[in-house]
Amino acid sequence: MVDEYFKVCVVGGGLAGLSVAKYLLELGLKSVIVLEAGERVGGLLKSEDVSGYVFDTGGSHIMFSKNPEVLAEMTALLNGNVIYHRRNTKIYYKGRFVKYPFENGLKDLPPEERYECLKGVLDAYIARLTGRAREPRNFLEWIKYVFGEAIASKYLIPYNKKIWKTSLDKISLDWVGGRVPNPPLDDVIKAAVGLDVEGYKHQLNFCYPREGGIEALARSLARLLRVNGAVVRVNTPVTSVERSLHNDLIEVSSEEFTVKCECVVYTSPLNRSHKILEPVLHEKAALLNELRSVSLAVVGVGARGLTPPYHWIYFPETNVPFHRVGILSNYSPANAPVGGATLIAEVSFKEDSAPPKTQVEREVLEGLESVGLLRLSNVEVTETWFWRDAYVLYDDRRRNVLSEILPLLRKAGIFPHGRFGSWEYLNMDAVLLKSRKLAGDIISHLNHSARHHH
Numbered sequence: 001m002v003d004e005y006f007k008v009c010v011v012g013g014g015l016a017g018l019s020v021a022k023y024l025l026e027l028g029l030k031s032v033i034v035l036e037a038g039e040r041v042g043g044l045l046k047s048e049d050v051s052g053y054v055f056d057t058g059g060s061h062i063m064f065s066k067n068p069e070v071l072a073e074m075t076a077l078l079n080g081n082v083i084y085h086r087r088n089t090k091i092y093y094k095g096r097f098v099k100y101p102f103e104n105g106l107k108d109l110p111p112e113e114r115y116e117c118l119k120g121v122l123d124a125y126i127a128r129l130t131g132r133a134r135e136p137r138n139f140l141e142w143i144k145y146v147f148g149e150a151i152a153s154k155y156l157i158p159y160n161k162k163i164w165k166t167s168l169d170k171i172s173l174d175w176v177g178g179r180v181p182n183p184p185l186d187d188v189i190k191a192a193v194g195l196d197v198e199g200y201k202h203q204l205n206f207c208y209p210r211e212g213g214i215e216a217l218a219r220s221l222a223r224l225l226r227v228n229g230a231v232v233r234v235n236t237p238v239t240s241v242e243r244s245l246h247n248d249l250i251e252v253s254s255e256e257f258t259v260k261c262e263c264v265v266y267t268s269p270l271n272r273s274h275k276i277l278e279p280v281l282h283e284k285a286a287l288l289n290e291l292r293s294v295s296l297a298v299v300g301v302g303a304r305g306l307t308p309p310y311h312w313i314y315f316p317e318t319n320v321p322f323h324r325v326g327i328l329s330n331y332s333p334a335n336a337p338v339g340g341a342t343l344i345a346e347v348s349f350k351e352d353s354a355p356p357k358t359q360v361e362r363e364v365l366e367g368l369e370s371v372g373l374l375r376l377s378n379v380e381v382t383e384t385w386f387w388r389d390a391y392v393l394y395d396d397r398r399r400n401v402l403s404e405i406l407p408l409l410r411k412a413g414i415f416p417h418g419r420f421g422s423w424e425y426l427n428m429d430a431v432l433l434k435s436r437k438l439a440g441d442i443i444s445h446l447n448h449s450a451r452h453h454h
Helices: 015-026 068-077 111-129 139-164 185-192 215-227 274-290 357-370 396-411 428-453
Strands: 002-011 032-035 047-050 053-056 082-086 090-093 096-099 205-209 231-233 238-243 250-254 257-266 293-304 312-314 324-327 340-350 379-392 414-416
Touching (some): 002 250, 002 428, 015 032, 015 257, 032 257, 047 293, 047 379, 053 293, 053 379, 068 205, 068 215, 090 139, 111 139, 139 340, 215 231, 238 274, 257 428, 274 396, 340 379, 357 379, 396 414, 414 428
Parallel strands (some): 002 032, 002 257, 032 231, 257 414
Antiparallel strands (some): 047 053, 238 250, 250 257, 312 324
16 A cells, blocks of 8 residues: 555535635645546536537536625636526426516416416415414424415426425425525515516626536636646545544545545535545444435437527426426537537436336437427437435435534534535535635645654
């Protein structure tokens, strides 16, 4: 076994791992290694070219942020390989394409349904105002509490049930904070009487790589790390993380070699880390098995002919298997051959319960044809990618597990980070903001322990 020494070892080369390494380098810490189990870095930010159709195999990802600085930073990473868009997104509801978010798209509904939705929002608003509404205790109650019965039952409940594959009263309110927008009453009224309004505004303008799919972002980051002296190793699954005998260093082991380091950034899925972290967590490591995630199949379809001009579409209906379809050839023309369209359909499953690939593909193709997005006779390529962990579930156990585990890891100099390392649903911009903060925390941690050793 070869031993190598680095000040910081980053486990996992997805966006969280790569970006925290970037910020550490910017803060002057050059001794950083990133260990990635797969053959390429990127995590869910992966793209593949199949006969000229470029698919984002980890699902539909775009670059947007409320924070202009973070957005500028993301686009700067692409060195001009970037294309700007104004969102054109729909919800497929009863055979029509309704503007997203649903409460802002009420003008696309028939008058009776507009009335039901508006009345539901107003009733809920009045109930909150007069104190008649009981404070919501779970995600299901929260949806009705905020949006009223009609929007809840027509769109939000069926859509969320479909994506989470779990009953919504088992999802805690931890996940709602800042993720699901509260609709301004004024906008809902305008939409109901037929005026144009935009909701969820920080996502209204977004960017995307012009060439190379979303993986272009991960590739740029990895290149930046290597140029600035960090080591990025692929095909290196980590088998254990433990404190060394003298307890002054942490040993991160893989089959080939062990990295000795002062601290670890851990971005691998916590729910699969029982054995890896057992040397640090001891009997508490078993708690990690209680964390739940949703598995995802991403079905890529390349077809001749035109599609609607939308970027992505949500599908609350139960008669099609996918909850979201991204039309990637509308993200960038380089994602499809001339005259072709590139689509990815996302189908979620209860953990590890995905049916055979042929079945998933058949159902997706039939679904895409039934909603009018393509003709089966025009399909040129189909490919499917499975992800064991795609979304983290905010159930009741999550908070208890994290409150036990995270302090123990931090105390041992192991910093859990990213969607799967800290088990929180983060968008790309949130990952970058947290990476920047974490890099600062790590520098303080290193300075602190250096002082204590001398």
